[in-house]
Amino acid sequence: DQQVKQNSPSLSVQEGRISILNCDYTNSMFDYFLWYKKYPAEGPTFLISISSIKDKNEDGRFTVFLNKSAKHLSLHIVPSQPGDSAVYFCAASSITTDKLIFGTGTRLQVFP
Amino acid sequence: EPEVTQTPSHQVTQMGQEVILRCVPISNHLYFYWYRQILGQKVEFLVSFYNNEISEKSEIFDDQFSVERPDGSNFTLKIRSTKLEDSAMYFCASSEVASSGNTIYFGEGSWLTVV
Numbered sequence: 001d002q003q004v005k006q007n008s009p010s011l012s013v014q015e016g017r018i019s020i021l022n023c024d025y026t027n028s029m030f031d032y033f034l035w036y037k038k039y040p041a042e043g044p045t046f047l048i049s050i051s052s053i054k055d056k057n058e059d060g061r062f063t064v065f066l067n068k069s070a071k072h073l074s075l076h077i078v079p080s081q082p083g084d085s086a087v088y089f090c091a092a093s094s095i096t097t098d099k100l101i102f103g104t105g106t107r108l109q110v111f112p
Numbered sequence: 113e114p115e116v117t118q119t120p121s122h123q124v125t126q127m128g129q130e131v132i133l134r135c136v137p138i139s140n141h142l143y144f145y146w147y148r149q150i151l152g153q154k155v156e157f158l159v160s161f162y163n164n165e166i167s168e169k170s171e172i173f174d175d176q177f178s179v180e181r182p183d184g185s186n187f188t189l190k191i192r193s194t195k196l197e198d199s200a201m202y203f204c205a206s207s208e209v210a211s212s213g214n215t216i217y218f219g220e221g222s223w224l225t226v227v
Binding site: 031032034036041042043044045046049051089091093095097098099100101102103104105 | 116118143145147153154155156157160162167168170201203205210213214215216217218219220221223
């Protein structure tokens with residue numbers, strides 16, 4: 001089931017710079033997208049979401065962009081901080097199902 | 113901030129044994145879920161539960177699995193006869209309303225090791 005893909009397994013960014021995490025999806029029925037942050041041996045923590053009727057949603061340092069025609073979304077973190085170092089998962093849902101479909105995750109490392 | 117709590121945090125069990133994982137969802141939430149993550153793999157949906165019955169389940173959720181809300185606060189996942197491949201982190205989650213268009217909040221996870 002590759003409906004949600006995160007093609008970059010890892011990303012390394014210097015503190016203070018922008019981190020851009022990407023996610024692609026194949027199912028055009030998806031209408032709600034979420035980003036979760038996860039530390040090892042902990043549960044996913046909700047970060048930010050976006051509905052398919054929008055193309056941008058911003059919350060503090062986090063902004064999610066949605067390009068429906070390209071079936072692509074991205075998470076921008078600016079400025080990046082060392083505490084942002086974690087695995088980031090994008091997830092998608094549709095009105096036809098209860099479940100979230102997760103991507104494989106991108107490990108972000110923010111170094112000083 | 114309200115949170116989903118899970119117990120135990122880690123359980124080691126012998127193959128063939130029954131396991132019950134427990135969860136206390138966020139109190140005003142109506143939808144409950146179990147997900148799992150096998151080491152190195154993606155987080156996968158197992159089952160959703162609403163109004164005291166299963167509303168959706170994945171192909172992973174076979175007859176060995178069951179869920180129950182035995183009282184007003186707990187939500188449990190039972191694995192009747194564990195297999196080695198059941199070793200994973202199991203996440204309970206809840207949401208106020210159905211997942212589409214709404215945020216699902218996850219617990220810290222229960223790490224199950226089947227030996």
